[in-house]
Amino acid sequence: MPSPKKTIDAAESQEERFLKAFEEYSDALFRHAAIRISNRERSIDVVHDTFTKVWSYIRSGHEIDSYRSFLYKVLNNLIIDEYRKQKEQSLDALLEVEGVDEGSFPELSENSVEALAATLDGRKAFELLKELPEEYREVIIFRFVDGLGPKEIADLIEESENVVSVRIHRALKSLRIKIEEGNERAESKRNTKK
Amino acid sequence: MKELKVKETQKNNMKRFSEQFKKKSETLRLSVSEKRELRERVVSYMEYHPLPVKDTNFNNESAGDAVIEFNFAQFKSWPSWRILKTAGALVVVLAVGVSFWAEKAVPGDTLYAVKVGFNEEMRSTLARGSYEKVVWETQRLNRRIAEARQLADEGRLTVEVEVEVADAVRVHSENARKEIENLKLTDKDEATMASIELETALDVQTTSLKNRDDSGLVGQSTALIQTVLGQSQAIGLSSAEDDTLPALDKLVAKVESETTRAYELLEGVKKTATAEERRDIKRRLDDIERKITKSKAYSEEDNSLSSRQSLVEVLQQTHRLIVFMTNIDVRESVTVEEIVPVTLTLEERIDIVKKQTSETTTLIEMVDEKLNATSSDLIDKDVLAKVEVGFEQSSSSLAKTLDLIVVEPLDIETVEGYSLDAYNLIFDTAALLNIRNSIPETELDDIEEESGTSTEEVLPKDGEVSTSTKATTTAVELDV
Numbered sequence: 001m002p003s004p005k006k007t008i009d010a011a012e013s014q015e016e017r018f019l020k021a022f023e024e025y026s027d028a029l030f031r032h033a034a035i036r037i038s039n040r041e042r043s044i045d046v047v048h049d050t051f052t053k054v055w056s057y058i059r060s061g062h063e064i065d066s067y068r069s070f071l072y073k074v075l076n077n078l079i080i081d082e083y084r085k086q087k088e089q090s091l092d093a094l095l096e097v098e099g100v101d102e103g104s105f106p107e108l109s110e111n112s113v114e115a116l117a118a119t120l121d122g123r124k125a126f127e128l129l130k131e132l133p134e135e136y137r138e139v140i141i142f143r144f145v146d147g148l149g150p151k152e153i154a155d156l157i158e159e160s161e162n163v164v165s166v167r168i169h170r171a172l173k174s175l176r177i178k179i180e181e182g183n184e185r186a187e188s189k190r191n192t193k194k
Numbered sequence: 195m196k197e198l199k200v201k202e203t204q205k206n207n208m209k210r211f212s213e214q215f216k217k218k219s220e221t222l223r224l225s226v227s228e229k230r231e232l233r234e235r236v237v238s239y240m241e242y243h244p245l246p247v248k249d250t251n252f253n254n255e256s257a258g259d260a261v262i263e264f265n266f267a268q269f270k271s272w273p274s275w276r277i278l279k280t281a282g283a284l285v286v287v288l289a290v291g292v293s294f295w296a297e298k299a300v301p302g303d304t305l306y307a308v309k310v311g312f313n314e315e316m317r318s319t320l321a322r323g324s325y326e327k328v329v330w331e332t333q334r335l336n337r338r339i340a341e342a343r344q345l346a347d348e349g350r351l352t353v354e355v356e357v358e359v360a361d362a363v364r365v366h367s368e369n370a371r372k373e374i375e376n377l378k379l380t381d382k383d384e385a386t387m388a389s390i391e392l393e394t395a396l397d398v399q400t401t402s403l404k405n406r407d408d409s410g411l412v413g414q415s416t417a418l419i420q421t422v423l424g425q426s427q428a429i430g431l432s433s434a435e436d437d438t439l440p441a442l443d444k445l446v447a448k449v450e451s452e453t454t455r456a457y458e459l460l461e462g463v464k465k466t467a468t469a470e471e472r473r474d475i476k477r478r479l480d481d482i483e484r485k486i487t488k489s490k491a492y493s494e495e496d497n498s499l500s501s502r503q504s505l506v507e508v509l510q511q512t513h514r515l516i517v518f519m520t521n522i523d524v525r526e527s528v529t530v531e532e533i534v535p536v537t538l539t540l541e542e543r544i545d546i547v548k549k550q551t552s553e554t555t556t557l558i559e560m561v562d563e564k565l566n567a568t569s570s571d572l573i574d575k576d577v578l579a580k581v582e583v584g585f586e587q588s589s590s591s592l593a594k595t596l597d598l599i600v601v602e603p604l605d606i607e608t609v610e611g612y613s614l615d616a617y618n619l620i621f622d623t624a625a626l627l628n629i630r631n632s633i634p635e636t637e638l639d640d641i642e643e644e645s646g647t648s649t650e651e652v653l654p655k656d657g658e659v660s661t662s663t664k665a666t667t668t669a670v671e672l673d674v
Contacts, residue, residue, distance in 0.1 A: 014245060022236060027224055034222045044224070044232055051236045059245055118207030122214025144212055145219040 021067035029075050035141050036079050050075045073156050116172040128178045136171035143168050300341040301355045324373040328388040331370035332395045338362045339399050343523045346414040360422045367426040383440035387448050394513035396427050398533050406527040445505040452512045459519040474530040481537035482508050543606050547613045554592050557620040564627050577626055584623035591616035
């Protein structure tokens, strides 16, 4: 039987740990939300809801091992809810993702993602993020903004690691095309000016 | 080798991409205020939805400790804004606490400056109108004297502090007078009533300080403060000359509010005052009620002057009672009788006269007996002459008293005059013949006390009676 003091310590550390997690992750969560939702106020609300939901979860007697992944998981679900509410997802974007069977690219690995990313300008890619379909955007942000590994992302979005890698790969590819298109447009603009 | 190099370049490029991407994303961030607000929202959610207290493991013995530890733990987990908020609340509590504690401070205490410089100044700003200001300045004066008395009792009244207090007393009474002068310009009635407020306080405090010093029982002298009080009273007397009696309706209103206050105070002092004190105060309030009734009767007879005079007297006595009740230290050094002498009812006065006449009769009989029993040769001629005159005059006054006391309507003041005369004369006569010893002392004391009271109170302006009072005193002194 644990001593009373231990019980109190546990209660203390739960509150302490929660607030520590807030300090540690609130900025990153906000950034993630803001990139995906593109609405500052709503993003703050979503982060707020994330923390209150996690707190309720703790109150109901659950223990949280890793705050980071748990917070991201809740945040991600809330962002998806947000999309459902907004229903802004374009049909094109949906088709672009769903039209391909991601499972048919088993050769894709972290290496190929690195190879692809290496060819891109990060700043331009970031600017073009919002043009990507949500499912691509999600993984890119998790991977490059939040710095999560494919395994973590897979757990979060409840897909296989492979699917995550394929998505990242395709997302980067899509970004490269968009960057190239942008470059071409700029080139032709310059030419016409001349 | 080449392959390796390509891979390395690729890795570097990938790193660059990540960095650029991340850097760009980092432009999106919560502002300080947004973050603070968000944290407040989250923390308040936590406060409204606290973790359930897991007390199932607590045993009774450690429960107390555990609660303390738990609270401490909560503080530790508080975010800084909450600590700030709590600190803010603590500051407010502390300020109120300091201000409250300061009320008990005396000169020389750390918090005294807070009491005088903050608490009292705050209240000064709250006093609206000259009348209220006079009341407040008078109260401040009472407070200064109470402090000085406390310090003197404890032997802590240094010359410096006494000077300080005396100065404060002077300042407060001057301030009050200034306000009274202001009032005179706009409302003479209010001015008169305000000055009653100040004068009664000065009077009560002087009496109480004087008694305290005279008793010589405790502490140091407060002579300097008494001097300042005396000066202030003198100024009051000189300026009171042009005071007129306030209008009847205003007096009635004031008397009403002041007596109500006095009754409330009586309720308030029930815990601190002795049963005797309470009875004494109640008696004075009854006296006051009777005077109010009398004043009403005057007013119904269209005797406005007497009615107003009577009410002014009521107001003075009520004020005195209020000062007596509100200053516990005043109560310690004076009796209510000294502050507000009892006003006897007609029945009581008749009783006293009857008691006095019976004493006088006894004395006359004793003197007569002595004269008959002693050969006139044995008594000094001068003494014998005095004794005979005294005996005759006393007998004649006694006869007049007994005649007049049954006449309707009763002129009690005249009856009292004759009765006291008869008593004093035969008392002195008896003293000359050394008869006094045979009269039980307690009985005599009772008579002196009562007669003294009645003359002082009932006929303050009557020259004849005041001579009689003097005679009583002389008689007592002679005997001693």
